[in-house]
Amino acid sequence: MxxxxxxxxxxxxxxxxCLGALLLSNK
Structure with missing residues (x-):
């Protein structure tokens, strides 16, 4: 590679x- x-x-x-962490912290 x-x-x-x-x-x-x-x-x-x-x-x-990062996106997943943001989505989880928003809920």
């Missing part, structure tokens, strides 16, 4: 976790 794809994947994972 290229480092670029790995960085993009990490960014998506971090974004999803």
């Amino acid at each position: 290229e480092p670029q794809k790995l960085a993009l994947l990490a960014l998506i994972v971090v974004g999803a976790v």
